[in-house]
Amino acid sequence: MPLQSLALPDADVLLDAQFLSLDAAAALLSELTTTIAWRQEPIKLFGKEVMQPRLTAWYGNPAARYQYSGLALEPYPWTPALQRLRAQVEAATGTRFNSVLLNLYRSGQDSMGWHVDNEPELGPTPIIASVSLGDTRRFRLKPRDPQRTQHAPVSLELSAGSLLVMRGYTQRYWLHAVPKTARPTGPRLNLTFRAVTPSS
Ligand SMILES: O=C(O)CCC(=O)C(=O)O
Numbered sequence: 001m002p003l004q005s006l007a008l009p010d011a012d013v014l015l016d017a018q019f020l021s022l023d024a025a026a027a028l029l030s031e032l033t034t035t036i037a038w039r040q041e042p043i044k045l046f047g048k049e050v051m052q053p054r055l056t057a058w059y060g061n062p063a064a065r066y067q068y069s070g071l072a073l074e075p076y077p078w079t080p081a082l083q084r085l086r087a088q089v090e091a092a093t094g095t096r097f098n099s100v101l102l103n104l105y106r107s108g109q110d111s112m113g114w115h116v117d118n119e120p121e122l123g124p125t126p127i128i129a130s131v132s133l134g135d136t137r138r139f140r141l142k143p144r145d146p147q148r149t150q151h152a153p154v155s156l157e158l159s160a161g162s163l164l165v166m167r168g169y170t171q172r173y174w175l176h177a178v179p180k181t182a183r184p185t186g187p188r189l190n191l192t193f194r195a196v197t198p199s200s
């Protein structure tokens, strides 16, 4: 199934709910869960160090250095499984990616707070291609400027094998998040492919 455009003003968001088959998504989930060098990183929140409520890992070309929430991340080299998935994502989006940030939400208590991905290394109109594996989680978008009442918040259920693309002005006008859920929820693994311009 091709990517379908969502009707969001001042954003360019596309979704293919069945980018990978359920079998392919399950096989990739078990491979990545065990082979990726998962870490729980601290982040600075209002000047205080706290642990991120999820595990993360950063893979990519050696030059794809990245500053993320005050962390300087050095990428691990691509694994064969990540290279294969990158090729599929590049074919579906017509975009080249040089790195991928992986997030492992171990349960419904793991989450990602409201943020934009607008680091200078991502350029003025970042393209982020996000593949989801494992349990379905709610992905929310809301306007950065609450005065823009024509920007109604949206929720998407990102299920195993889905591909979500954010591009154009999405990061300029919209925040996104993966909130905690009280529903019994198993692990979810998300990969966000990014094109990072090395900042030297
Ligand atoms: O887990 C997700 O779907 C979102 C991940 C995300 O927003 C990020 O890595 O910046």
Ligand SMILES: [Fe+2]
Residues within 6 Å of the ligand: 115, 116, 117, 176
């Ligand atoms: Fe993000």
